[in-house]
Amino acid sequence: MFNWLSQIFAVTSFSMRSLPQRKGSSLAAMVGITGVVAVMVGVLSIAQGVLRTMESSVGDVNAIVLRSGSDSEMMSGLGGEDVRIIAEAPGVARNDNGAVASPELFVIINLPMRSTGTDANVPMRGVQSQAISVRENFQMVEGRMFEWGLNELIVGTGARQQFAGLEIGSTIEVSQEQWPVVGVFEAGGGLAESEIWVDAAVLQSAYRRGNSFQSVYAKLSSYDAFEEFRDSLTSDPRLNVKPMREVDYYAAQSTTVYNMITGLGTIIAVIMGLGAVFGALNTMYTAVSARNREIATLRALGFRSGPVVISVLSESLLLALAGGLLGAGLAWLAFDGFRAATLNWSSFSAITFSFDVNASLLIQGIVFAMIIGLVGGLFPAIRAARQPVAQALREL
Numbered sequence: 001m002f003n004w005l006s007q008i009f010a011v012t013s014f015s016m017r018s019l020p021q022r023k024g025s026s027l028a029a030m031v032g033i034t035g036v037v038a039v040m041v042g043v044l045s046i047a048q049g050v051l052r053t054m055e056s057s058v059g060d061v062n063a064i065v066l067r068s069g070s071d072s073e074m075m076s077g078l079g080g081e082d083v084r085i086i087a088e089a090p091g092v093a094r095n096d097n098g099a100v101a102s103p104e105l106f107v108i109i110n111l112p113m114r115s116t117g118t119d120a121n122v123p124m125r126g127v128q129s130q131a132i133s134v135r136e137n138f139q140m141v142e143g144r145m146f147e148w149g150l151n152e153l154i155v156g157t158g159a160r161q162q163f164a165g166l167e168i169g170s171t172i173e174v175s176q177e178q179w180p181v182v183g184v185f186e187a188g189g190g191l192a193e194s195e196i197w198v199d200a201a202v203l204q205s206a207y208r209r210g211n212s213f214q215s216v217y218a219k220l221s222s223y224d225a226f227e228e229f230r231d232s233l234t235s236d237p238r239l240n241v242k243p244m245r246e247v248d249y250y251a252a253q254s255t256t257v258y259n260m261i262t263g264l265g266t267i268i269a270v271i272m273g274l275g276a277v278f279g280a281l282n283t284m285y286t287a288v289s290a291r292n293r294e295i296a297t298l299r300a301l302g303f304r305s306g307p308v309v310i311s312v313l314s315e316s317l318l319l320a321l322a323g324g325l326l327g328a329g330l331a332w333l334a335f336d337g338f339r340a341a342t343l344n345w346s347s348f349s350a351i352t353f354s355f356d357v358n359a360s361l362l363i364q365g366i367v368f369a370m371i372i373g374l375v376g377g378l379f380p381a382i383r384a385a386r387q388p389v390a391q392a393l394r395e396l
Contacts, residue, residue, distance in 0.1 A: 028279060029276075029279045029282075029319050029323070029376070030319045030320075030322050030323040030326070031323070032275065032276040032279040032323070033276050033279075033319070033320055033323030033324060033327065033369050033372055033373070034323040034324075034326045034327040034330065035272065035276075035327065036269065036272040036273050036275075036276045036323075036327065036368070036369070036372065037323065037324050037326075037327025037328055037331065037365040037366070037368065037369050038327040038328075038330045038331045038334070038365075039268060039269070039272060040265060040268070040269035040272070040273075040327075040364075040365055040368060041327070041328060041331035041332075041335070041357060041361050041362065041364070041365040042331050042334065042335045042355070042357075043261065043264065043265035043268055043269070044261075044262060044265045044266075044361055044364070045331070045335050045336070045355040045356050045357045045358075045361055046261050046265070046340070046342070046353075046355060047257070047258045047261035047262045047265065048355075048356035048357075048358060048361060049340075049353040049354050049355045049356040050254060050257050050258060050261065050342065050351070050353050051254050051258050051356075052189070052353070052354075052356050053189060053190060053191055053193075053194075053351065053352075053353040053354075054190075054191060054250040054251070054253060054254040055250070056137075056187075056188050056189040056190040056191075057187070057190035057191040057192065057246075057250050058190075058246050058247045058250055059134065059135065059136065059219065059246055060223060060247075061093070061219060061220045061221075061222060061223050061225070061226075062134060062217060062218065062219055062220070062245075062246035063217075063218050063220055063226055063229060063230075063243055063244065063245055063246060064215055064216070064217050064218075064243075064244055064246050064249050065078070065086050065215065065216040065218065065233065065241050065242070065243045065244075066078075066214075066215055066241065066242045066244070067240065067241060067242065068240045068241055068242045069242070070242060071252065072253065073104075073106040073214045073215045074106065074108075074214070076214045076215055077212060077213075077214055078103070078212065078213045078214065078215070078216065078241070079211065079212055079213075080211035080212070080213075081238070082238075082239060082241065083101075083103040083213055083216055085233075085236065085238060085239060086101060086103075086216045086218065086233060086239075086241070087099040087101040087103075087216070087218070089218075089229055089232045089233055090225075090228050090229065090232050091220050091221055091225035091226065091228045091229030091232070092218050092219070092220060092221070092229065093218075093219045093220055093221045094221075095133060097129065097130060097133070098130075099130070099218075100130055100133045100134055100218065100219040101130060101134070101216055101217070101218040101219070102127060102128055102130045102131040102133075102134045102216065102217045102218070103128060103200065103213040103215070103216045104125055104126060104127050104128075104131065104200060104213060104214065104215050104216070104217060105125070105126035105200050105203050105204060105207075105209060105212075105213050105214055106123060106124075106125055106126075106214045106215065107123075107124050107126075107203065107207060108121045108122065108123060108124070108349050109121075109122050109124050109172070109174060109196070110122070111163040111164065111165060111166070111172065112163065112164045112165070113162060113163060113164070113341070114161070114162060114163060114164050115162075117164075120162075120163065120341065120350045121343075121349040121350055122159060122163055122194075122195075122196060122349065122350055123194060123195045123196070123349040123350075124153075124174070124195065124196045124197075124198060124203070125192075125195045125196070125197050125198070126197075126198055126199065126200030126201075126202070126203030126204065126213075127197055127198075127199070127200055128199075128200050128201075129148070131197075131217070133219065134217045134218065134219045135187060135190075135192060135217075137186075137187055137188030137190065138185060138186075138187050138192070139185060139186055139187075140154070140183050140184070140185050141157065141184050141185060141186050142168060142183060142184040143168045143181075143182050143183030143184055144182055144183045145182075145183055146182055146183065146197070146198060146199060147182075148199050148201075149199060149201065149202065150199070150202065151174070151177060151179045151180075151198075151202055151206075152179065152180055152182045152198070152199075153172075153174075153179050153180070153181055153182070153196050153197060153198045154181070154182060154183040154184065154185050154196070154197050154198075155181055155183075155184055155185070155195075155196050155197075156184070156185060156186070156187065156192055156193035156194055156195050156196070156197075156352070157184055157185070157186050157193050158193035158194045158339065158341075158351075158352030158353070159193065159194055159195060159196060159352060160184055161339050161352065162194075162339065162340070162341040162350070162352045163341075163350075166181055166196070167181065168181050168182065168183065168184065169181065172196075174198075174206060175206040175207060177206070179198070185197070189354070191250070191351060193352060194341070194349075194350065194351045194352040194353075200213070217246070226243075226245055229243060230243040253344065257342065257343075257344065261342075269368065273368065273371075273372055276372045276376070277372050277375050277376050278376075279376070312377055313374065313377045313378065315377065316373045316374070316376050316377025317370060317373045317374060317377065318373075319373060320369045320370050320372055320373020320374070320376070321366070321369065321370060321373070323369055323373075324365060324366040324367075324368070324369025324370060325366060327365060327369065328362040328365045328366055331357055331361075331362075331365065332357045332362065335355040335357050336355060336356070336357035337354050337355065338354065338355045339352060339353070339354050340352070340353065340354075340355065341353070
């Protein structure tokens, strides 16, 4: 056993010391793996960013109420009487201003993207004063809150960064009128930062919606109060509604986008990975060919096939690890925190998010690089071990 391990150490160390002599092909394989890992991690960080944005939108004790059969606010509709009954339901928290329930209106307007100039569907949300109490992470960061009853609006930090014309003091056209931007807000990195907020009553008038809303966001008195809240609403013959925990609603909203981006990223990574595998194969076959005489001499001196296989695999895995670490580092530097926008397929409106290059993605990228290195080095290693000693000595 000790002799076998010493053979592995001797052959592997010699292989590593000879790497500078093959730096061209070795560098090409490493760069290929670096590119694969960087692209893979970058694409998958989009899905992680969208997921984190949705998760940041969730209040632990919050619920949302839609019309029965609706999967999103765009598909929902509630009347003024429905909103009143929902706000009075048991389980809803209360403060000095009454029930902490916010009936809200959701519409889509067109604004140009800053990066391309093309139009995008931007969500505009009509809210009432309790919307701020429901969303505890809401805070104004620039300017001021809009005046209730006036055609004024505030914008999320994500919306201002991604869409043109949303600076404080500028105006945008809403229902053929010019509405001024008076403030910018944050919402803990949540989905609301992709939106424009206005007074719900003013938005109802502008779009001739009467006394109608599309959803009610409610803060409950406790996490366990949801069951009572839901049962009260679903059993009320005056209502035809669908109460959900906010966490369940946003989980469903993120599923389509997350699965689509993850699937696309995996396909891209596999395709590029195949190219990297062939690059590693070429590199390792070249390395084995250059070491034919050396390997044959070692075999003739009594070295076994196992140490030869391990030495070739070690070289391939080392190059893959270097490429994986470099690719993961580049992805983190280039993408982590980068702000972008994509389409929310549930509401057909744009959502802004930050790429999230987390530790899990970095580990996945490095593991994928090691798999490429393993596959790319396995067959050349087997070839090196199986090559007849006499034939190898005659070739050079």
